Amino acid sequence: MATIAPPKPSTLAGELARRLRGAVRGEVLFDRASRGRYSTDASIYQVEPFGVLVPASHEDVRAAFDACRELRIPMLPRGAGSSQCGQTVGRALVVDHSKSLAGVVAFDKEALTVTVEPGIVLDALNAWLKPHGLWFPVDVSTSAQCTLGGMAGNNSCGSRSIAFGNMVHNVLAIDALLADGTEATFGDEAAMHGAPPRVRALVAGLRAIGERERDEIAANVPKVLRRVGGYNLDVFHPQSERPYTESGRVNLAHLLVGSEGTLAWTRTITLKLAPLPAHRTLGVVNFPSLYRAMESAQHIVTLAPAAVELVDRTMIGLARGNPAFRPVIDAALIGDPDAILLVEFLGDDADGPRRALDRLVETMGELGLPGSVVRMTDASAQKALWEVRKAGLNIMMSMKGDGKPVSFIEDCAVPLPHLAEYVDRLTRVFEKHGTRGTWYAHASVGTLYVRPILDMRRDGAAKMRAIAEEASAMVRAYKGAYSGEHGDGLVRSEWVAWQFGPRLVRAFEEVKALFDPDGLMNPGKIVRPSTMDDASLFRFPPGHATLPVATGLDWSAWDVHGDAATGAQTPPGTGGDPAHGFAKAVEMCNNNGHCRKFDAGTMCPSFRVTRDERHLTRGRANTLRLALAGRFGPDIASTEVRDALDLCVSCKGCRRECPTGVDMARMKVEFRHQWQRRHGLPLRDRVIASLPRWAPWASRLPWLANLRDTLPGGAWLAERIAGISAKRALPRWRRYTFLASSAARDDERPDVVLFVDTFTDRFEPENAHAALAVLRAAGRRVAIARAADGDAEPSRPLCCGRTWLGAGLVDEAKGEARRMVEALSPHVASGAAIVGLEPSCLLSLRDEFLAMGFGDAAVRLGDRAMLVEEFLAREHAAGRLRLPLGAIAQKRALVHGHCHQKAFDALSPTVAMLKLVPGLAVDVVESSCCGMAGSFGYEAEHHELSMRMAELSLLPAVRAADADTLIVADGTSCRHQIADGTRAGGAGRKAVHAIRVLASALRTEPAH
Ligand SMILES: Cc1cc2nc3c(=O)[nH]c(=O)nc-3n(C[C@H](O)[C@H](O)[C@H](O)COP(=O)(O)OP(=O)(O)OC[C@H]3O[C@@H](n4cnc5c(N)ncnc54)[C@H](O)[C@@H]3O)c2cc1C
């Protein structure tokens, strides 16, 4: 097989970019930041590609192939880039089809088949199929992100593979483009006899190799279901426990499945569908030891479950430590088990799964574990428990310090009779190397996930090899598969020879040469690999250094060393990070791609609109990481980072939903701080940042402050001069503020302190009046938060500093925060609750205040700070709330949660309080960010994107609500977005703060 000579990067890349720009409609991304963003996946590797093409059509891909072939530049197909082994990392033109090539091409409900483009996401496909009562049952954990093209590329497998098989068992045909430009549909071998000569010769060549190597295949291809390494040359003489085809005929698409983009580019895939299971039951088996659990798996699978999933003691402990998950996991436990197995049964009628559950109980009795099964027949309880299993993994991955759980033997598959011994022996191998791993996942098929904790910047590579060698010896002894789920990529391709032997490796090279004689498709994977511990390919090679940064915020919590064996951490600030923990916080992103969310949750609104890697939390973290590594110059205040963060609306969706807690909103504050120190701040940003300072003057002369919206041409002028979108109405300044009103007086011995932020006070003081009325009606003694005695500006209202933070003016924000801490500390000391109304203002007390260097005083304040509904809900739950509420005119409330409210789990208290209003039905809009996000939506350059964010789900839901429905939104900017977005020539839909609903429901007589 020909290999490619090393190209001269700059000239070749430049020529490729030039040709692509002239030939394609899609995006041609050859700038250094884009190349950097596409140089990683969920593995430990990093290789910069020549450039990136985000094709707009299949013609674009063909044009790219033509250009690459002529220039002899390799091509690397990519979906979500969630591969764990380095499959999508390489010196090539990366072709990212996840943005535009994601459609359903054909569907045959009767035949149970669908044909899709490679970029469609599994969850999106299943949502599309659901109304037809069907699904594609290869249910990988990354179903919300992974594309069908990537799943086929990796031969992915799900939790229920014991029932439905792997990708290879569920693909019927692949329409492919070869590197030489040939197009062919790979499917049933017999049906390919009419193909063009090039394809017929290819098929004949493949068969000849398959026949020649028949004995070698029988001797060396593992017989387990979970085997995804090498090429599936056994399509001609199947070795899988499960037949590849129902007819027993050869299907050549199966040779492309698992080929990791090294043979051909998948244009479309035809998939076999399954009816949605009508009924399911779950039995949770509790074990006194992990060993007993693993020993039992072989017996449990004889009951024909759809899934048998392990959760070990560590994960049980992690789940029990989380208040939200504790009741769910506790409901699944009997006593204090060392491990549990989640055993699921599916059926068309209710009886089958119920009887299977009975048999599970009997089997466990026979195995000497009577009374060990918790029966779960309720669908919502089952769903909640599956969520816990997923979240456990997330918490495990959020380990701080340089040691991280590394995926390289994560998915070795061993036959079930050996599983217990394998787990036991490998645990001892970890101990010998001074590390440990948590065990979980697919016990049903002998594929247990385990990631030892390694520090790749220090001795990680050596330990990785030593552990891999010991693990592989066991896998061989047990006749298992070294690559059981995640593929080969860079970390395991060198093990293909170990698994299949030299003769089959040569056969694989022949297969590669038949498809791709010039070696242009994703080279270095499966055949002709590099070594797994080639440090030049590591994301964090030994000696990895970061730039020194004098940070504005305190990042020391991330600047720690972790002990791989015990999990213990050194104190904050001792990790040796020249960026004082900022770099280590950024490096928490492990590229798993979980932020590529499209429906549920908040993260990441800008990506949901643009679908650009640059506007994804992962893309931002990678850009920052590269900047911190000095890739964009000696200062992190680079235009590359500025551009990547530009559309981040600081919603904090990632803070809550990213498995490792990447908080891009806080990182944006730090970046803007660095930026404005180096480049200064535009007038508009400075004016917005200092709003709390000039607000008193605006309130004194509201007619003047409101001129922009009252004077003809004022909005146009403001856009030209200040960049404030003319399409927006600005909030109206009010002369009479709450803090200046007579109502704002303190009760004796207050047990609640009401913090009234600038926005509430100046634009909607009635919200503060409502809060006061509700708190007093509930019998609370209320004080109003004001500057402390001795404050340099005693008459100036308190401010959380949010607007300063947004501009990166951290010192000014700290000044405001200090006033707050000083003013509120006496109330905190007396045990009062600190309540507020505006989520982004109040919740900064629980968030950014902790990163400003105020020590314990800020921690104590944060512990007592809550939104007013949170306080009321807490009191209600404790049986201390007596709120006299009666029915109101409206019968339904539709609630939109402010992003920060959702990020801090503060939306459910709002919903709970609204539900106390008699006769009021409360629904929550499943929405991401409203798109206004403070000043973001007012900025002329962001207006359109802001509206597109709102149109994703919020505005359609509001428009669909009938006129009698109350629209509830606690965020000031959310309320404005709702009004603006529904205006369409009229007044726009008015949304109100939840406290106003409660206040309007107050009755004078006490409630009983
Ligand atoms: C936290 C986590 C959990 C995971 N859980 C599972 C799991 O339960 N089961 C499982 O099997 N995997 C799992 N994975 C691995 C990974 O998510 C899956 O393999 C997934 O299917 C990959 O999809 P993708 O779109 O990200 O593909 P990518 O990573 O983008 O690509 C995968 C491979 O397919 C090739 N490819 C992509 N598109 C094409 C195309 N059009 N033509 C030819 N080749 C193409 C690529 O070159 C690459 O080699 C997990 C990963 C993570 C990070």
Ligand code: SF4
């Ligand atoms: S930002 Fe978080 S969710 Fe996104 S890839 Fe990084 S670690 Fe995963």
Ligand code: SF4
């Ligand atoms: S803060 Fe919001 S917009 Fe910014 S990266 Fe996180 S999820 Fe995306």
